[in-house]
Amino acid sequence: MLDTSLDSTNFYFLVAVIQGVLLSILIIFQKSFNKPNLFFxxxxxxxxxxxxxxxxxxxxxxxxxxxxIxxxxxxxxxxxxxxxxLQVKNPLRELKKMDLMHFFPSILIDGIFFFxxxxxxxxxxxxxxxxxxxxLTIATIIIAIGVIQLTLYTYLIYKEFNDTKQVLREFTKVQRWLTYLLISWCILIVFLVITVSVVLIYIEEFDNYNHLVYKPLCAIIGxxxxxxxxxxxxxYSSIIRSYMDKVKKFNFTNEELEEKKKLVLIAIEQDELFKDPQITLAKLAGHLGWPIYILSxxxxxVLKTNxxxxxxxxxxDRFKQLISSPDVKKYSIAGLGLEVGFSSKASFYRAFKKETGITPTEYINSKD
Incomplete structure (x- = not known):
């Protein structure tokens, strides 16, 4: 008769299995279905x-x-x-046929070969x-292949994580999640590398001590x-959903958002739109040819400012450059403020104090 009794640790692992299945269902079938939730x-x-x-x-x-089975x-x-x-990084990314090739080794070895x-x-x-x-040797070799593959994907995950531009505010929180995922992956890889090495060395005695491998590995997976x-x-699913919604609202990838950011700064700095005392959000949007809500x-x-x-x-910044020029003495401080685009002395002093913590006069005196 088949013995299906469980020891105490395996009972706790079974509880973890049940909760894992429930968690996966809750994650996949949240109200806002998305691809990152599906894959995770x-x-x-x-x-x-x-x-x-x-x-x-x-x-x-x-x-x-x-x-x-x-x-x-x-x-x-x-x-x-x-x-x-990949889907967290670029919510606009469409799945491709080539993406299925990533799962071919699992279908071939974990599925067909195993059966x-x-x-x-x-x-x-x-x-x-x-x-x-x-x-046992064949099984261990397959595990070794799995460790190598897992290491390769950990590198790919790290590369994607490292290459992602921190464009939107939410990415700081998303980055924390990706860091947790990377650390978890590294812990799993370190344990598997140690395990495979030990099993290969003591493969003849493995049957007598396999619980020393299974129990810790089960504990880590749990x-x-x-x-x-x-x-x-x-x-983190809500943070990622919020991040994705904002990326989709722009309808640009992170790389495209970075390019748009450069266009805004070029328009303000190189085209010197900041020197126009009457410059408004609408004027800047018109100069760029963008809707106001996109620019806002x-x-x-993206720029994390107003x-x-x-x-x-x-x-x-332009005022600070002007006071270093030789002919600055022919201008008054208020005149310099008007020269760089402020509409009045009061607005100039107020903005300068907010930006630097001191008044224009105090700043000039500190340079003497």
């Missing part, structure tokens, strides 16, 4: 299936041979996390018993389900 929800789901597979393999003798899609971990970050090999072993138990070390799953569902959102979300403060900053 599937990642949590596969974490749960992998944990269930390891737990059953540890609890039920000959489980893989008796139930040759693919459950442990570890080669899909990296691609799912990678595509999650065929386990079915064969189940039907040929005598051969399996005679070639235990060979089977912690990833809890820590990443709950933190994403409770906190660009200033608030129109008046931005214009006054350029005026004050």
């Amino acid at each position: 929800g599937l990642l949590i789901l596969l974490f749960s299936f992998s944990l269930l597979h390891m737990m059953l393999e540890d609890s039920i003798p000959g489980f893989n041979a008796q139930f040759p 693919p459950m442990d899609f570890t080669l899909a971990f990296g691609p799912l996390a990678y595509h999650h970050i 065929i090999s386990r079915s064969y072993l189940g039907n040929n138990p005598k051969w399996a018993n005679e070639h235990t070390n060979l089977i 912690l990833l389900i809890y820590i990443l799953g709950y933190s994403y569902l409770v906190k 959102s660009m200033l608030n979300e 129109f008046n403060d931005l214009i006054n900053k350029y005026r004050i």
Whole structure:
């Protein structure tokens, strides 16, 4: 008769599996369905299936041979996390046919190869018993391939994370989430590298000590389900949704937003629009040929300032340049303020004090 009893630790792992499945459903089917949620929800789901597979393999003798059902899609971990970050980075990105190639190794090895090999072993138990070390070696090699692949995707994730321009305000919070994801990945990789090395060295005794590998690995996967799953569902999914909504509102990628930002600054600085005392948000938008709401959102979300403060900053910078010129003495301070675009002495002094913390007169005296 099949022994399906669970020890205390495996019982807790089973609880983590159930919660992981529920978390994945809640993440994927939130009110605002989006691709980052889909990829991350599937990642949590596969974490749960992998944990269930390891737990059953540890609890039920000959489980893989008796139930040759693919459950442990570890080669899909990296691609799912990678595509999650690609969609977070660029919410306007459309999925391509080539994206499916990232999941081909998992379908081939985790799915088809696993099913065929386990079915064969189940039907040929005598051969399996005679070639235990060979089977363990092949399994360990597959795990090693998984570690290499996971390391490669961790590098790709880091590269995407590092290359993403911090254009919008929300990206600082999004960056925190991506950092957590990277750290979790690194912990998993370090453990797997150590595990594979130990198993290869002591492969003949592995059957007697496999619990020393399974239990810690199950614990790490369980912690990833809890820590990443709950933190994403409770906190970061809403942050990412807000970030995506703002990127979609502009209808530009981060790189395009960076280019638009440069156009705004060129118009103000090189075209010297700041010197116009009557410059307004509408005038600047007209100069650029943009709708006012796009320019206003660009200033608030990308440049992280408002129109008046931005214009006054350029005026004050130009004032500082003028007082260093040889013929500055023929101008009064108020005259210099008008020269750089302020409409009155009062507005000049008020803006200068707000920007620098001192008055124009105090600034000039400090230069003497």
